[in-house]
Amino acid sequence: MSKRTLGLTAALVLGVAGLAGLPASRAHAAPAADIKCHLKFSLAGWSALYQHAEGSGHIVCDNGQRAAVSINMVGGGLTAGKFRIDNGTGEISHVRGIQDVFGDYAEAGASAGVIKSGSAQVLTKGTTSIALAGSGEGINLGVAVDKFSIKPVSH
Structure with a gap:
């Protein structure tokens, strides 16, 4: 030319x-969805065919955005138990900004534990995913399909 x-x-x-x-x-x-956000949380709940847990946490993104959040998890399946997760962590990927983090994620997982309990799960919302890890105490046994919700806390 x-x-x-x-x-x-x-x-x-x-x-x-x-x-x-x-x-x-x-x-x-539009900018690529290449920002990572990091979640620190605590969560407590119970299950007896129906599963419910509530918690709170903080999200910090690599671009400097931050938010205090509330967490709610519900679901059903063949589950039974009571549990608590302290110092849980989550790596959130494929986001453009912190607004992409908020909303409902689908989860399918299996867990088992007595006294000391641990979990590792991957949840998705469209192309956004969260890899969760945590340990805590409780007794739980079962398989469930859940909805995991993250909402910003208003000040």
Whole structure:
């Protein structure tokens, strides 16, 4: 391609971007979902065919965004027990910003424990996923399909 053709092509692209009302630098696609956020949480609950747990935590994203959050988990299945997770952690990936973190995640997992209990689960919401890990105390046994919700806490 000659220098003149290259210059005309560049002018045409810039002109079309200007006609669209976009500065040439903003004519790019939305930012990629490559920010990671980190969740620290505690959670306590029970299950007897129906499972319910509530907790709280804090999220800090690599871009500096932060939020205090409430966590709610409900579900059903062949489960029985009472449990508590302290100092749980979560790695949240495929987000553009902290707003992508909030909402409902689907989970399918299995757990078993007596006295000291541990868990590791992966939850998804569209393309966003959370890898959770934690340990605590309790007695639990079963398999459940749950909804795991994260909501910002209003101050």
